[in-house]
Amino acid sequence: MDANRRKSQNITIYDIAKELDVSVSTVSRVLNGFEYVKESTRRRVLETAERLGYVANVQARSLAGGRSNIIGVVVPRINNSYFSLVVSSIDDELTKAGLNLLLYTTHRHTGNEDHYVRTITTGMTDGLILVVPIASASYLNILQKHQFPYVIIDHHDPTDKSCVVSATNWQGAYDAVTHLLELGHQRIACVTGLMTLSSSRERLAGYKAALTDHGTAIHAEYIIEGDYWEPQGYEAGKKLLALPKRPTAIFAANDFTAFGVMRAVWEFGLSIPQDISIVGFDDVSQAPFTRPPLTTVHQPLEQMGRAATKLLLSLLENPSHPPEYIEFPTQLIIRESSSQPPHESGI
Amino acid sequence: MDANRRKSQNITIYDIAKELDVSVSTVSRVLNGFEYVKESTRRRVLETAERLGYVANVQARSLAGGRSNIIGVVVPRINNSYFSLVVSSIDDELTKAGLNLLLYTTHRHTGNEDHYVRTITTGMTDGLILVVPIASASYLNILQKHQFPYVIIDHHDPTDKSCVVSATNWQGAYDAVTHLLELGHQRIACVTGLMTLSSSRERLAGYKAALTDHGTAIHAEYIIEGDYWEPQGYEAGKKLLALPKRPTAIFAANDFTAFGVMRAVWEFGLSIPQDISIVGFDDVSQAPFTRPPLTTVHQPLEQMGRAATKLLLSLLENPSHPPEYIEFPTQLIIRESSSQPPHESGI
DNA sequence: CTGAAAGCGCTTACAG
DNA sequence: CTGAAAGCGCTTACAG
Numbered sequence: 264m265d266a267n268r269r270k271s272q273n274i275t276i277y278d279i280a281k282e283l284d285v286s287v288s289t290v291s292r293v294l295n296g297f298e299y300v301k302e303s304t305r306r307r308v309l310e311t312a313e314r315l316g317y318v319a320n321v322q323a324r325s326l327a328g329g330r331s332n333i334i335g336v337v338v339p340r341i342n343n344s345y346f347s348l349v350v351s352s353i354d355d356e357l358t359k360a361g362l363n364l365l366l367y368t369t370h371r372h373t374g375n376e377d378h379y380v381r382t383i384t385t386g387m388t389d390g391l392i393l394v395v396p397i398a399s400a401s402y403l404n405i406l407q408k409h410q411f412p413y414v415i416i417d418h419h420d421p422t423d424k425s426c427v428v429s430a431t432n433w434q435g436a437y438d439a440v441t442h443l444l445e446l447g448h449q450r451i452a453c454v455t456g457l458m459t460l461s462s463s464r465e466r467l468a469g470y471k472a473a474l475t476d477h478g479t480a481i482h483a484e485y486i487i488e489g490d491y492w493e494p495q496g497y498e499a500g501k502k503l504l505a506l507p508k509r510p511t512a513i514f515a516a517n518d519f520t521a522f523g524v525m526r527a528v529w530e531f532g533l534s535i536p537q538d539i540s541i542v543g544f545d546d547v548s549q550a551p552f553t554r555p556p557l558t559t560v561h562q563p564l565e566q567m568g569r570a571a572t573k574l575l576l577s578l579l580e581n582p583s584h585p586p587e588y589i590e591f592p593t594q595l596i597i598r599e600s601s602s603q604p605p606h607e608s609g610i
Numbered sequence: 611m612d613a614n615r616r617k618s619q620n621i622t623i624y625d626i627a628k629e630l631d632v633s634v635s636t637v638s639r640v641l642n643g644f645e646y647v648k649e650s651t652r653r654r655v656l657e658t659a660e661r662l663g664y665v666a667n668v669q670a671r672s673l674a675g676g677r678s679n680i681i682g683v684v685v686p687r688i689n690n691s692y693f694s695l696v697v698s699s700i701d702d703e704l705t706k707a708g709l710n711l712l713l714y715t716t717h718r719h720t721g722n723e724d725h726y727v728r729t730i731t732t733g734m735t736d737g738l739i740l741v742v743p744i745a746s747a748s749y750l751n752i753l754q755k756h757q758f759p760y761v762i763i764d765h766h767d768p769t770d771k772s773c774v775v776s777a778t779n780w781q782g783a784y785d786a787v788t789h790l791l792e793l794g795h796q797r798i799a800c801v802t803g804l805m806t807l808s809s810s811r812e813r814l815a816g817y818k819a820a821l822t823d824h825g826t827a828i829h830a831e832y833i834i835e836g837d838y839w840e841p842q843g844y845e846a847g848k849k850l851l852a853l854p855k856r857p858t859a860i861f862a863a864n865d866f867t868a869f870g871v872m873r874a875v876w877e878f879g880l881s882i883p884q885d886i887s888i889v890g891f892d893d894v895s896q897a898p899f900t901r902p903p904l905t906t907v908h909q910p911l912e913q914m915g916r917a918a919t920k921l922l923l924s925l926l927e928n929p930s931h932p933p934e935y936i937e938f939p940t941q942l943i944i945r946e947s948s949s950q951p952p953h954e955s956g957i
Numbered sequence: 958c959t960g961a962a963a964g965c966g967c968t969t970a971c972a973g
Numbered sequence: 974c975t976g977a978a979a980g981c982g983c984t985t986a987c988a989g
Contacts, residue, residue: 316728322670326965327969
């Protein structure tokens with residue numbers, strides 16, 4: 264009987280070395296594509312590895328100082344088309360480069376971010392793509408202290424020391440609100456995201472700027488803070504609709520918020536867009552399928568995911584790559600949830 | 611200056627051992643929760659580990675024969691609500707158990723499954739959850755040969771040696787078609803999934819059984835093979851609608867196929883459900899949002915994902931766990947895409 | 958209850 | 974162009 268150690272079934276570089284009567288160093292060199300190996304040796308090693316069905320042990324490689332070829336992707340959760348689309352595009356790009364994806368969902372780890380990040384950096388990933396709010400700077404501190412390669416998607420690093428891939432949040436919001444203004448709306452409300460998030464702040468700023476630029480006053484009671492999730496959108500929507508001077512249009516800072524607002528509108532027995540116009544942000548996959556289809560600001564999530572991945576790959580090649588900021592343009596998609604305000608005047 | 615070796619920044623069990631003047635064996639024992647450690651020693655180790663911010667190096671642990679605490683999830687792709695929901699529920703359950711999720715998307719790896727599976731088993735995962743078609747048995751062969759723990763979701767192992775979590779595909783299809791028959795439909799077509807998939811075969815069998823049980827003949831031209839993706843549904847829909855004796859109802863073997871069929875229906879200028887009824891299968895997140903909302907067979911994907919994860923955890927505890935088959939009930943969800951057939955007779 | 962030692966599979970200077 | 978040796982950080986028998 265063969266030895267029955269647990270891993271004995273797998274063949275290692277020792278098997279290849281023995282078979283060919285060369286040293287493991289040589290095998291390792293060939294397998295890692297180093298130069299200074301005699302062409303004939305290289306060929307024999309490669310051929311034997313193939314014949315024996317050799318597969319590198321990732322943890323050993325990684326432990327010994329090599330790469331694990333695993334990239335960590337940190338997201339709040341994944342059952343949401345926004346995140347799954349981003350993750351999916353990252354995965355595509357990673358696959359092309361022969362890298363694997365380790366998924367870190369943070370939704371249960373709030374409050375213990377430090378430990379979480381440390382786990383990650385001690386973990387088996389070569390680099391990280393963060394699609395999470397950078398609320399606490401500790402994330403980045405630890406990452407930077409370890410000189411750990413990472414790229415942030417759709418959130419800003421307050422210290423400006425990170426590679427970031429983002430979209431034109433301010434401009435997108437500005438365009439959306441301008442669209443409503445041009446339709447004739449004057450009472451335009453806004454349900455924001457969490458104000459701790461840079462994208463929320465930018466979108467709110469875009470909203471305000473559009474109003475101001477068109478000579479429309481900003482009313483505090485028309486601005487309600489949400490959190491980018493549907494339930495808060497619903498709550499905010501109810502408050503807005505109960506206002507004495509009900510807004511004729513609501514700009515929701517993201518689509519899920521808009522969905523919540525729409526639910527509130529239906530509950531109030533109102534029609535979209537006859538009674539009230541709704542505009543979202545993101546253009547997630549459900550947006551074309553709401554009733555009526557949602558006017559929203561398209562964010563090129565797929566491009567963003569791909570760009571972030573490519574950026575990370577450059578970081579891996581060149582650790583001293585300077586911080587880079589890539590911003591993709593958003594685009595207003597006009598569908599059926601926005602139209603002219605109702606005629607009946609309420610001021 | 612400190613040593614500048616790459617990993618020198620991380621603290622190891624040696625640091626803890628030195629600090630406490632005990633051996634690394636002891637530290638390791640404590641960290642792994644083994645018994646036979648003096649309570650006071652245990653406490654000191656734990657406290658020091660905490661104080662030093664110790665984080666275990668997963669690859670070292672795994673290499674040395676311990677666990678990596680990483681579970682691999684193999685899916686075709688993830689930008690589809692079916693898969694993202696399954697993955698999400700797996701992730702939830704994994705998080706509870708303190709395990710991480712490594713995502714293996716196969717969409718680019720077709721044709722090289724063997725190598726892929728070997729990579730996975732040599733990789734750093736403790737176990738695998740397969741949400742992919744088990745087209746070639748080589749997957750399972752390799753897994754079984756390595757005694758590698760795995761669970762299959764929604765696909766059958768022809769050899770019956772695997773743990774499988776599934777749903778009542780046959781019954782679900784039977785219910786869906788019975789629903790159409792009871793509405794008065796006689797000409798009911800079916801767009802199947804790939805016939806290499808067990809779920810496709812079961813759903814088709816359910817379709818046929820329902821027709822037969824209700825004394826309705828099965829017409830070969832009413833059955834078209836699809837592949838569970840939207841474009842094929844669209845193509846199949848066009849063929850069906852072009853038939854001289856156009857069906858009055860179409861049972862699509864999954865929702866994405868149904869979406870494709872609906873697109874074809876619109877293109878033909880027909881109305882759903884006035885001219886033709888459509889029923890899907892899965893109840894993915896878009897199903898309630900189509901126009902009209904899609905009648906479909908709900909598959910409890912979340913429960914399935916959770917059950918599969920729990921099953922895998924038992925397998926990890928007890929490697930000799932016998933093959934288990936868990937089947938969840940499906941449920942017909944009647945929405946607005948199905949109604950009585952049109953009055954005008956075409957027979 | 959605890960320690961010394963070997964080994965997991967690989968990479969990487971260091972010598973030739 | 975190639976080999977011997979140390980080491981990555983941990984676990985696990987084997988001895989006490």
